[in-house]
Amino acid sequence: MKILVTGGTGYIGSHTVVELHNAGHEVVAIDNFDNSYPDVLDNIEKITGKKVVFQKVDIRDKKALTDFMLSQKGIDAVIHFAAFKAVGESVQNPLKYYENNVGGTVNLLYAMEAAGISQIAFSSSCTVYGEANPPVDESTAKPEAQSPYGNTKQICEEVLFDYTKASNLKVVSLRYFNPVGAHDSSLIGELPIGVPNNLVPFITQTAIGKREVLTVFGNDYPTIDGTCIRDYIHVVDLAKAHVKAIEFLEQKKYSEAYSVFNLGTGQGNSVLEVIQSFEKVSGEKVNYKIGPRRGGDVIQIYANCDKATNVLGWKTERDLDNCMQTAWAWEKHLAQK
Ligand code: NAD
Numbered sequence: 147m148k149i150l151v152t153g154g155t156g157y158i159g160s161h162t163v164v165e166l167h168n169a170g171h172e173v174v175a176i177d178n179f180d181n182s183y184p185d186v187l188d189n190i191e192k193i194t195g196k197k198v199v200f201q202k203v204d205i206r207d208k209k210a211l212t213d214f215m216l217s218q219k220g221i222d223a224v225i226h227f228a229a230f231k232a233v234g235e236s237v238q239n240p241l242k243y244y245e246n247n248v249g250g251t252v253n254l255l256y257a258m259e260a261a262g263i264s265q266i267a268f269s270s271s272c273t274v275y276g277e278a279n280p281p282v283d284e285s286t287a288k289p290e291a292q293s294p295y296g297n298t299k300q301i302c303e304e305v306l307f308d309y310t311k312a313s314n315l316k317v318v319s320l321r322y323f324n325p326v327g328a329h330d331s332s333l334i335g336e337l338p339i340g341v342p343n344n345l346v347p348f349i350t351q352t353a354i355g356k357r358e359v360l361t362v363f364g365n366d367y368p369t370i371d372g373t374c375i376r377d378y379i380h381v382v383d384l385a386k387a388h389v390k391a392i393e394f395l396e397q398k399k400y401s402e403a404y405s406v407f408n409l410g411t412g413q414g415n416s417v418l419e420v421i422q423s424f425e426k427v428s429g430e431k432v433n434y435k436i437g438p439r440r441g442g443d444v445i446q447i448y449a450n451c452d453k454a455t456n457v458l459g460w461k462t463e464r465d466l467d468n469c470m471q472t473a474w475a476w477e478k479h480l481a482q483k
Pocket residue numbers: 152153154155156157158159176177178179180181182203204205206226227228229230231246250269270271272322323324325
């Protein structure tokens with residue numbers, strides 16, 4: 147298949163481009179480098195031996211996006227990663243998030259229609275479940291979103307669902323749990339700009355000496371050790387699920403025009419378990435302290451992924467230790483640069 151990947155130089159997008167190439171698909175990637183760098187393209191090429199067909203396009207620019215899509219022949223499906231993802235920033239600047247994440251998705255749908263493309267995989271998030279009783283499956287009710295970022299994911303899911311009713315569009319919405327880790331080559335990985343919000347980059351940056359101390363946000367939750375529980379999924383496992391998702395669309399395995407899949411490991415780990423796993427595989431001590439709870443954190447969430455296993459034929463192959471090992475190798479690679 148020929149796949150257009152938006153946000154193709156980002157964290158999950160770059161790993162997915164690699165897996166699409168590995169599976170023999172042709173890829174065209176676009177990005178505006180708002181949260182990634184052009185050298186990712188060279189690094190993908192080093193991994194796969196294949197040059198990435200790429201164009202710098204901002205999905206907020208409807209005309210440029212449409213012109214680009216019309217210039218491309220034979221695209222079978224789109225995988226849509228391009229979005230802003232910082233929860234806190236979305237609270238400070240909600241319009242920026244609605245414009246890019248929702249407006250950009252609407253532009254993309256118009257451009258796809260103009261180019262006659264009717265299959266899309268969309269990056270959604272477990273954030274749509276809010277505080278739910280885990281393990282959560284895809285039928286779990288979606289409460290009111292807790293941030294403008296979370297709301298953009300809910301709205302985009304609704305936009306896509308509604309549009310399937312008015313067109314021949316076929317959609318797979320993929321609800322990621324907590325993506326972590328990096329490619330085994332250490333050539334691509336997560337590049338948090340500024341102080342990381344997420345746990346794993348904060349752990350690795352503390353261990354390498356970029357941050358003085360990691361604050362564990364609360365140890366008085368009703369969990370095994372008092373810290374919050376999440377479902378940490380290796381980014382390469384996640385990337386491989388996208389290959390399955392577009393093949394599911396192409397082979398018309400869907401029963402409805404709009405399908406949703408959870409992508410997680412099915413296992414929850416506490417913040418302290420993540421730190422312990424990191425210390426075990428790296429041999430480094432993490433300087434951490436217990437601090438107050440972080441506003442908006444859910445106590446615990448992890449996925450029921452039976453649907454992805456049964457319908458897509460996908461399941462994770464890597465464990466938490468491998469997530470930590472590859473995240474650490476990536477951090478050390480960045481430090482050498
Ligand atoms: P990322 O920031 O690394 O990648 C997103 C890419 O999109 C970046 O390269 C950025 O430059 C690009 N982009 C942003 N706005 C654009 C625009 N207007 N035009 C063109 N390109 C644009 O983020 P990621 O972690 O790879 O996330 C990918 C997707 O997965 C996002 O939609 C995100 O909301 C979703 N998601 C991420 C997580 C996570 O924890 N990483 C969890 C759930 C869902």
